[in-house]
Amino acid sequence: MAITKQRIKVAELSDLPVKMGKTVVIGENELALFRLSDGSVKAIENRCPHKAGVLAEGMVSGDHVFCPMHDWKISLKDGLVQEPDVGCVKTFEVEVEGELVYVLVGEEEAERGVTNGVC
Amino acid sequence: MTKQKVVLIGNGMAGVRCIEEIIKTSPDQFDITIIGSEPHPNYNRILLSKVLQGDTSISDITLNELDWYAENNITLHKGETATKVDTKKQTVTTDKQQTIPYDHLIFATGSMPFMLPLPGADKDGVMGFRDIKDCDTLIHYAKTKKKAVVIGGGILGLEAARGLLNLDMDVTVVHNEPYLMNRQLDPEAGKLLKKKLEEQGMKIMVHTLTQELTGKKHVSGLKFVDGSFLEADLVIMAVGIKPQVQLARDSGLSVNNGIVVDDYMRASAPNVYALGECTEHRKTVYGLVAPLYDQGKVLAKTVCGVDTKPYEGSVLSTNLKVSGVSVFSTGTIVESDTSKSLMAFDDWKGTYKKVLSENGRVTGAVLFGDTSESTLLTSMINKKANIEDYLAMQQSDAPAVSVTASMSAEDIICGCNGVTKGTICSAIKEQGLASVEEVKACTSASRSCGGCANLVADLLQETLGDSFDASNQVKPLCSCTTMSRDEIVDAIREQELTTTRSVMNVLDWKTEEGCSKCRPALNYYINMAHPTNSQDEKESKYVNERLHANIQKDGTFSVVPRMYGGVTNADQLRKIADVADKYEVKLLKVTGGQRIDMFGLKKDDLPSVWEDLDMPSGYAYGKTLRTVKTCVGADFCRFGTQDSIGLGVELEKRFERVSTPHKVKMAVSACPRNCAESGIKDVGIVGVDGGWEIYVGGNGGTHLRAADLLVKVKSEQEVLQITGAYFQYYRETAEYLERTAPWVERLGLDHIRDVVTDPEQSVALIARLDVALAATVEPWKQVISDAQIRKELYEVAAPALTK
Numbered sequence: 058m059a060i061t062k063q064r065i066k067v068a069e070l071s072d073l074p075v076k077m078g079k080t081v082v083i084g085e086n087e088l089a090l091f092r093l094s095d096g097s098v099k100a101i102e103n104r105c106p107h108k109a110g111v112l113a114e115g116m117v118s119g120d121h122v123f124c125p126m127h128d129w130k131i132s133l134k135d136g137l138v139q140e141p142d143v144g145c146v147k148t149f150e151v152e153v154e155g156e157l158v159y160v161l162v163g164e165e166e167a168e169r170g171v172t173n174g175v176c
Numbered sequence: 177m178t179k180q181k182v183v184l185i186g187n188g189m190a191g192v193r194c195i196e197e198i199i200k201t202s203p204d205q206f207d208i209t210i211i212g213s214e215p216h217p218n219y220n221r222i223l224l225s226k227v228l229q230g231d232t233s234i235s236d237i238t239l240n241e242l243d244w245y246a247e248n249n250i251t252l253h254k255g256e257t258a259t260k261v262d263t264k265k266q267t268v269t270t271d272k273q274q275t276i277p278y279d280h281l282i283f284a285t286g287s288m289p290f291m292l293p294l295p296g297a298d299k300d301g302v303m304g305f306r307d308i309k310d311c312d313t314l315i316h317y318a319k320t321k322k323k324a325v326v327i328g329g330g331i332l333g334l335e336a337a338r339g340l341l342n343l344d345m346d347v348t349v350v351h352n353e354p355y356l357m358n359r360q361l362d363p364e365a366g367k368l369l370k371k372k373l374e375e376q377g378m379k380i381m382v383h384t385l386t387q388e389l390t391g392k393k394h395v396s397g398l399k400f401v402d403g404s405f406l407e408a409d410l411v412i413m414a415v416g417i418k419p420q421v422q423l424a425r426d427s428g429l430s431v432n433n434g435i436v437v438d439d440y441m442r443a444s445a446p447n448v449y450a451l452g453e454c455t456e457h458r459k460t461v462y463g464l465v466a467p468l469y470d471q472g473k474v475l476a477k478t479v480c481g482v483d484t485k486p487y488e489g490s491v492l493s494t495n496l497k498v499s500g501v502s503v504f505s506t507g508t509i510v511e512s513d514t515s516k517s518l519m520a521f522d523d524w525k526g527t528y529k530k531v532l533s534e535n536g537r538v539t540g541a542v543l544f545g546d547t548s549e550s551t552l553l554t555s556m557i558n559k560k561a562n563i564e565d566y567l568a569m570q571q572s573d574a575p576a577v578s579v580t581a582s583m584s585a586e587d588i589i590c591g592c593n594g595v596t597k598g599t600i601c602s603a604i605k606e607q608g609l610a611s612v613e614e615v616k617a618c619t620s621a622s623r624s625c626g627g628c629a630n631l632v633a634d635l636l637q638e639t640l641g642d643s644f645d646a647s648n649q650v651k652p653l654c655s656c657t658t659m660s661r662d663e664i665v666d667a668i669r670e671q672e673l674t675t676t677r678s679v680m681n682v683l684d685w686k687t688e689e690g691c692s693k694c695r696p697a698l699n700y701y702i703n704m705a706h707p708t709n710s711q712d713e714k715e716s717k718y719v720n721e722r723l724h725a726n727i728q729k730d731g732t733f734s735v736v737p738r739m740y741g742g743v744t745n746a747d748q749l750r751k752i753a754d755v756a757d758k759y760e761v762k763l764l765k766v767t768g769g770q771r772i773d774m775f776g777l778k779k780d781d782l783p784s785v786w787e788d789l790d791m792p793s794g795y796a797y798g799k800t801l802r803t804v805k806t807c808v809g810a811d812f813c814r815f816g817t818q819d820s821i822g823l824g825v826e827l828e829k830r831f832e833r834v835s836t837p838h839k840v841k842m843a844v845s846a847c848p849r850n851c852a853e854s855g856i857k858d859v860g861i862v863g864v865d866g867g868w869e870i871y872v873g874g875n876g877g878t879h880l881r882a883a884d885l886l887v888k889v890k891s892e893q894e895v896l897q898i899t900g901a902y903f904q905y906y907r908e909t910a911e912y913l914e915r916t917a918p919w920v921e922r923l924g925l926d927h928i929r930d931v932v933t934d935p936e937q938s939v940a941l942i943a944r945l946d947v948a949l950a951a952t953v954e955p956w957k958q959v960i961s962d963a964q965i966r967k968e969l970y971e972v973a974a975p976a977l978t979k
Binding site for chain 1: 687688689690691692695696714715716718719722723727729730731779967968969971972973974975977
C-alpha cells in the first residue's frame, strides 16, 4: 500500500542560514532543517538516537551534523549515525522550488509523530 | 691583479646554488655577474606548487634576497636575457645590448614545460606551470574559471592539480599511462595514489589520450582519441620538461637533449660549463633538485681550481608534495629478470612498500602511506648497501636504529632546501635549539614540504639525548589536520586568514568543512588574532555560545543574567520573578557563581525573555569571564580589611564579554579567610593588610588544583593591570579548551610572572586586550535589536497541517 504524503511548506530559503539548523514543528513531529554549503536542504528528525539531543542546534560540516549533547556524528543524507557510534535518525524528503522549501511527511506520521529509532 | 670574471646565465636554483658553493670555496676570488630573465631574485621553484596550494607565499620561497647579491658583490641583471655567446672572444651579449666578458661561463638556463603540439594548444587558457608568473595567472584564472584539466599525472601535474582544488576549482587529471606517476611508481603504488587523490576530490582519468583542444579564442574542452569529450575552461600541460638549449646550440656548444657535459660539468668549449635542467650528463637530463646540488658542488670546485671527485650521476628520489599523501620513490623501481623485490602491503593502514635489490645490493624503493624509511633507503642505495642489512633491521626486535644515526654530516636531510645533517646538528648545539619548529626557523629544514620533520626530530634526539622531550613536539589540532595549534595560529597571523574556510583551504584541511573540534577552535584563534577584522562565525560555535543560553537535556534553555560581583537588588529580583511567571520558568536556582539561573525556557521565547529582563548576559555558557565571586568585605564584615565587592564588580565590568580559550572564573576575598574561594579560581584575589595577593591557575572542578601566588600588589589599580596582562597572555598562548590550571603548569608560573610583571610586555598585552574588548557587544541586546538574527536562530517554524 502506497503511503500518501503531505507536502508542507516549511520555510523560505532566505530564512535558512547556511551551515545551521532550523527547528520545524509539524503536528507531532519535530524536524531539524539544514541548508548545506552546496545549496541543498536536508531534513531529519530533531532527535539524536543517543539521548534525544536536539540536532537542529548541532554543528554542521559538509553533509553531517554533530549532536550538541555528546558529539555524535550523523549523516544528513541517510540519517545514519557514524562510527564508532551506532543508530539512525529518520530523514524526510525535501523539495525546493525557487524560494520555497517543502517537506514531505506521511499522513500517519503527521498525525501521530514518528517513533524514535524507526528509520 | 684583477679578479677573474665568472658569468652565470640563468638566475635559478641550480646556478645560484653553484655560485654559493664558489663563494664558500674561494671567497673574493671572482667578479660574479648573473643574468636572469625573470624579474625576481632566486626562488625555490619546486615550491611553486605549494604557493598554488596556499601553503606558503612567494616571499617565503625566495632563496636569495636581493641583499644577498649585494652583500656578495654579485652584479645581478634581472629581467634581462642573454642572447649571444662568443666562445672565441669569451663574451656574453644580452637583449639590453650589454656585452659582458667572462673567464668562466656557466649555463644554467633550466627548462620550459613541454607543451604537447595538439591542435588548439595555442588557445587562451592553455598553459604550463613553471614560474611565478604562471602561478599568478592560475590564481587569477581560478577566480572566474571553474573547470580545470591538468594533462599529465606526474609529480608536477598532481601538485598543480591539488593547488587548483584548493582554489575551489573542479579539477580533472588526464594521464596517458595506465597509472599515475608511472616514471616514479610501480602499478600498485600508482593505484593507491589514485584512490587517495580521488578521496581528496580530484577526478582522474588514466589511459586517456588527448586529441585536440576545442574552443574559439579561449579553450572550452578536450576531445580524446576515443571520441569522448570533457569540458574545461583552463588546461594545464604538465607532461614533462624541455631543456632550454637554444642559446647553447647557437653558440656552437655540443647539444643533445641537453647541453652535453663531462664528469666535471665542462661543456664542449673552453671555460664554459653547464648544470641543472639544461644539462645532459652521461645521456641523462635531471629534472629534480637533488642532482643539481650534487652538480653544483663539483662545478664550483672545478671553477675554483680545487681538486674534486668527479660527478658520476645521481640516484633519483621523488617526494610528492601534496598534503595528506605520502609517496616516495628512489633509485630503480622497475623489476628486471635479475632483480629481487621485497614487498609489504597493509590494506588496513593503507601502506605499501617495495624494496628492490640487484645482486644482493639495495637498488630502489617505492613507499606509499608511510615514508619514514625514505632517508634510510636513499642512503643505503647511495652506499650500495647489502639487502641483508636492511632485512636484519626489519626483523630485529631491538628498537629500530635511528635512520639519522647512520648518516654522515654531508648527507642531506632536507631535500627541498638542501640542508645537511651537519648544518642541523651544529645549529642545535650552537643556537641551543630544542624543537622541530626552532630548527625550521633557524635552518629552513622541514620548512617546505615537511617530509623530513621526523628526521629533524631524530636529530634533536640524537644531539640532545634525554633532554629532548619528544612529547613537547607537534600535536595536531584535530584529525582534520596534521598541524599544531601554534603552526595554525602563526599562519592565521602571518597570512591574514580571517575565516575558518580560508584557514582550511590554505592549510590543506583533510575535511571539507572541519569538525566539531576544529571549527570552534579556529573561530576562536581567528578572533583572537584579528579582533577588528574578522567575523565571529555563528555556524562555528557551540549551540550555547551561538544562542547565548544554556541548552538542557530536554532541549529547553536556561538563562543567567549578570549580577556584577554577586550583588543584586529588589528591582532586579522583581523583574526576574515577573519573567519567571510570564514564561513559566520550571526552576529558579541560585548558582555557585552568586547569581540566579532560570530553567526551562523555550528557544523561541529567549529574545522576549531578555527584553523583559533588561539585564546584560551573565555568559553562563561562554568561554569567557563567567563570574567574579566576592565575599561581603569591608562594608559589613568584622574581619574583612578590603572592599572585595567593589574590586569584584570592577574586575567583572572590565573583562566581561571578550572570548577566552576556555571559561574563566574569578573571585575576590577581603581577607585570608577566603570566603569567596579565591584559592580555586582561574584568578583569585585575596585582601591582606596593605594590599592584595593575586593567585592564578586554581580549579575547583574535575581536576582540583590549588592556585599559585602570582604576585602581591598594593593597589586595586595594580590588580587590574596584572590581571589584564595575565588574561591577555592566556588568550594569546593557551590552546582552545585549555583552562588556566593546565596552562599555568605548561608554561610555568615563573615564566608567566616574568611576562606579566615586565612593564613593556604588560603594557603591550593590555593594549591588545583593550582592542579586543572594544570590539565586543552585549549579545542579548544585539538579538533584541536584530530581526534577522531572531529569524535565523531563534524562530521555530510550525506550519499548519492541512486536513
